[in-house]
Amino acid sequence: MTYQPNARGYYGEFGGAYIPEMLYPNVEELQANYLQILADPDFQREYQKLLRDYVGRPTPLFEAKRLSAKYGTRIFLKREDLCHTGAHKVNNTVGQILMARRLGKTRIIAETGAGQHGVATATVCALMGMECIVYMGKIDMERQRPNVERMRLLGAEVRAAVSGSQTLKDATNEAIRDWISNPVDTHYIIGSVVGPHPYPDLVARLQSVISEEMRKQLNEELGRELPDYVVACVGGGSNAAGAFYHFLDEPSVKLIAVEAAGHGINSGHSAATSVLGKPGIIHGSRTLLMQDEHGQITEPYSLSAGLDYPGIGPLHAFLGTSGRARFISIEDEQALYSVAELSRLEGIIPALETAHALAALPQLGAGPEDIVVVNLSGRGDKDLATYLQFADKLNSYEF
């Protein structure tokens, strides 16, 4: 079994490029060039140097001893929260902006949910002196205010997406419409492993540095490259794709993808796509998708703005349906508990998205000899307003 897409971008039955003709020239240009650019030594030199000197890679792999003691297994945290801008998202934006320059593009657009990808895009645009427009759902702009201000401070224009649920899906729609309207000079930096081929593969490859470092660091620390479990949260799935990538062909490594169940899978307020979704087409990709019986895309819900996407990347749809990855759904309440837990046990305040991955720990069934790596995809600074709102609850937990 291969977990790489075929030439047309299919992982099994998922993937492809279901795009209107207006997007075809841009998408085809990327399809024709992305592998060659990624393999180019000059590109790699520039990319690796920026990852080291600008992003701050490699990020540490930290053994969380108090958390390990509590769950009776050996837990390591891959500290993507220590990346410049506070999350793994920048691994991708650094790579894509170098690619955009090589394709002669002068204008960058992006969508953002929690604002982390928007900030990471605005950051690299400032670095490269390129025009940057970020689409963000109006509701997300309200609940992630600090990130909106960060993007503006970095020189980006933030445009509110006011259609639909006014969250990540709608921001993505607006970014795609912008690309349709600006077909020549613009590159669209998609933030997750979603969208038409080659984006899922491109973003997965740019995020794969996460698992590449994990293997090396585990080897240095333990004398073995392979953990027993790799755990990551999934909205679209970029941090999970990066954390899983170099373990996909290692069947002994259990891959755990953690989705947001919101108020509960069957509550009608959920983003658990692997359970609630059916095959369909969203944003140019055939994947699992939350939709009604008529094929209208339904509005997902999660307290976390980075996980409320009605689809998942086609790679993850394939990993889930083929049984390679196990999907776990975590509710808002459980994620909030994990925010408090990691803060108090390890002195690390995680992002709300990341907390979903941590909340899956009790369900793994990992034993005392097992090595569990949790991808700590982002830090919690951006969620302080939410954490303040739930301060009484967060402070009431005993550890």
Place this chain on the structure above:
Amino acid sequence: MENRIAKAFAKKQRNLLNVYLTAGYPTLDATVPLIEALVSSGADLIEIGMPFSDPLADGPVIQASSTAALLNGMNLWVLFAQLKDIRQRVPETPILLMGYLNPVMQFGMENFCREAAAAGVDGLILPDLPLVEYEEEYQDLFRRYNLRPVFLITPQTSTERIRRIDALTESFLYLVSGPGTTGGGTAQDPTKQEAYFERIAAMNLRNPRLIGFGIGDKASFERACRYAEGAIIGSAFIKALESKEDAPAAAREFVESVLN
């Protein structure tokens, strides 16, 4: 096999007007009365939009009409029920269904083709159906039901790809007038646009062409007709229906304002 699209272009070689309406807008039951009004006032082809929650290629006007239509209760089952007797009312005018792939997939492509053919639909515009998927998966099915696909061409579409699209088409080519989503025609550079239309006209393609996106009144319709066999009006028509009590009357008035 005979098809009303080919007949319409054989009968009238110039100035064909194709009007787009969103099924179930402004009211759920407006679809058929609007089609009748459009045809009786002079529209040559009818394009029925099947509303979708996330219409990527559409601008704000058609987005809003799609949302309203969905709230009105429109879906493919309702639409096919509405179109059941349409050929008794509108026997000759070509009818095309336009929409995004996901609702069609959930309905089932073969079911969809069967129902469309039974209702007397002549063509399908599915903008997010890739050419290669059409060729490999659906071409035989469309042929079996005598449904003609219509593909879009934009100013960025390569000559080679236009030839391939032309070869796969037995209806008309949908020339997108410039960069942008539906309804956004005002900001386009007229010189560039003319060069693009003339470049396509000079290719001697086997299919006739209709120009769409940003065509909205008599002047823009007539201008488009100088470069192609006709044009498609969507957003401007939907806008003309906004807050009108008598939608069919507004439709007649709109078509007359474009043609007379």
